[in-house]
Amino acid sequence: MIYINNILKIFILQCILLTFPLFLKSQIDTIHLKEVEVKELYFNSPNTNKHQIDNFRLMHSVSANIGEILSYEPGLNVKTFGDGSLTTVSFRGTDASHTKVDWNGMQINSAMNGQIDFSLIPVLPYNNLNLFYGANSLITSSGAFGGQVSFNSPDFNKLSPFIEIKQEVGSFGLYNSYLGVSIGKKYLKSITQLSYHKSNNDFKYFNNAVLPTQEMTQQSADFNRINIFQDLIYKKNKNEFSLHYWQANAERQIPQIMTNVFSSQHIEKQGDKSSRISGTWNYQRKCFALTLSEGVSVSELNYNLEHYSGTNLVTYINSKSNEKSYFSSVSTNFCVTNNVHLNSSIKYDFRNVNIYEQKSEVGYNVKNNVIDAMVNLDFNKGNWYNVTLLSRFVKNQNFEPAIIPSVFFKLLPMHDIVIKTSLSHNTNYPNLNALYYIPGGNIYLKPENAWQSDLSVKYQKINNETELEFFYNNVTNWILWQPTQFGYWSPNNVRNVISKGLQIKTICNLKVNKFIFNLHGAYTFNIAKAKDKEFVSEQLPYLPIHAGTASLRIRYLNYEFCFDELIYGTRLTSNYGSYSHLLEPLWLTNLSIMSFVKIKKSKLSVEFKLNNLFNTNYQLILWRPMPMRNASIVLSFKI
Secondary structure, eight states, X not given: OHHHHHHHHHHHHHHHHHHGGGGGGGGSOOOOOOOOOOOOSSOOOTTSOOEEOOHHHHHTOTTOXXXXXXXXXXXXXXXOSSTTSOOEEEEXXXXXXXXXXXXXXXXOOOTTTSOOOGGGSBOOXXXXXXXXXXXXXXXXXXXXXXXXXXXXXXXXXXXXXEXXXXXXXXXXXXXXXXXXXXXXXXXXXXXXXXXXXXXXXXOEEEXXXXXXXXXXXXXXXXXXXXXXXXXXXXXXXXXXXXXXXXXXXEEEEOOOOGGGTTSSOEEEEEEEEEEEEEEEEEEEOSSEEEEEEEXXXXXXXXXXXXXXXXXXXXXXEEEEEEEEEEEEEEEEEEESSSSEEEEEEEEEEEEEEXXXXXXXXXXXXXXXXXXXXXXXXXXXXXXXXXXXXXXXXXEETTSOOEEEEEEEEEEEEETXXXXXXXXXXXXXXXXXXXXXXXXXXXXXXXXXXXXXXXXXXXXXXXXXXXXXXXXXXXXXXXXXXXXXXXXXXXXEEEEEEEEEEEEEEEEEEEEETTEEEEEEEXXXXXXXXXXXXXXXXXXXXXXXXXXXXXXXXXXXXXXXXXXXXXXXXXXXXXXXXXXXXXXXXXXXXXXXXEEEEEETTEEEEEEEEEESTTOOOOEEETTEEOOOSEEEEEEEEEO
């Protein structure tokens, strides 16, 4: 109960800070806001925080995956070991399985490990990418202790007919293509987007895992990825119907780690395939909104490993995993009075997972059903003080039901300052690998639980915006995989993690004569420590205490210059610092120069990119090299 008392003290202090302006009500001017229509796949309470990813970065990242884009956001920790490799994202010191991802309202995390590989999701210039930190994720789903990433199709009102082609060629066999076609008239619109990515990843690096240190070339790291997106949207009067399709295929080779480069032959491959389709009907009147959604997903993962000692095959794995899912949801938004809104939703999620390993002839075939219901009340005290009460009821067929309460406050003490705070409980259920994997699965695992609280202060003017957020997360029954006496690993509820800190993000725009300057900056301070029974860990692995990013964009006539900085502090690489190898502080610099010309309604552009400008030799994952200085050229044409 100690951790609950601590977080309650923090929350009570935040509430006192928010309540104080009540006594100054007579000094606050009334703020008149224009009435706007807001339509979402799920209702977004005005008292919760939704962070929208910068559109400029989406439009100029033809070769990137979503993980690369998110690495420039505060509070996020992106772990990867190169282009096409496994890429995971965690929020504010939580685990990658505590990050939930939805596509058009349908959660796409794997039911097997609870995670998602962000390297398989391309950046699309016309899609919407939003973040919900901490408790704010409860507006969409449960279990996201860290936060939620929402990846949605383009908005109907923003779509206009166009054809766009992008082509990129770069170092280490990099080859990227993008084709976007949008057609349609007043009521019916369609957009088709194709993304192809290929790279050999045969870059040179300095191997400091061997003596003496040698310059080497990474081998057997090829990656190919193709994605097809099709969106069809019909909107007339109060109704909107949409149909979304996503086909993805990827093949990759996984190179050896730096310590094993002189070992015998090693062949490691992985293939991923998935097909997803979803449909949504949205009906909206002045004081009532109804949304119905359904979706189906089928995915397949094939993994092969062959490791030789001389000519003898010593390790052989050939596994195949299939996952099928069905999703259905209903949500409503009703105005009880002018100042009170009632919102509700219910979701049903079905998963069927079949895993089989050929050599050992083991695996599992499991079906799982989850029902997630939500209701919230928004109380709006004029335009300056709002409260949201939210509760979720979640039933996983393998566990007892969970009730998840939360409360959100919003205050506008001045017309250019917004203060928000929240307190919530959250529950995350064990993934199917943790329960049933052979060997090592533990059917006696308990759900993970968390108490969360945050406070944000946002200052906004026409040309600049700054937001400061404080956060505190306390997770109990954290599931940790540990080695056993039988030679394999098994998960157990042994960990209690407290993660706290602050993050700040600022945006500044300035125009001087014909020059336009745009500056984005972010900083994160995050301390996250764990207690595993009698052991107390230092900072969690791969989580820097200090991290920051900065981006400067300069536009002059038909030229654009972009300068990006990515900064990480020292990182531990294991749970217990005394036995951990340290990754040194990292400072990466990327730059790009673009020139474009407009011919009537057409636009032609040429962009030159130079990554890792100062040729830094570094690792984001221990003994996994990252590319040194590299370049690419992008040609784009849009009509």
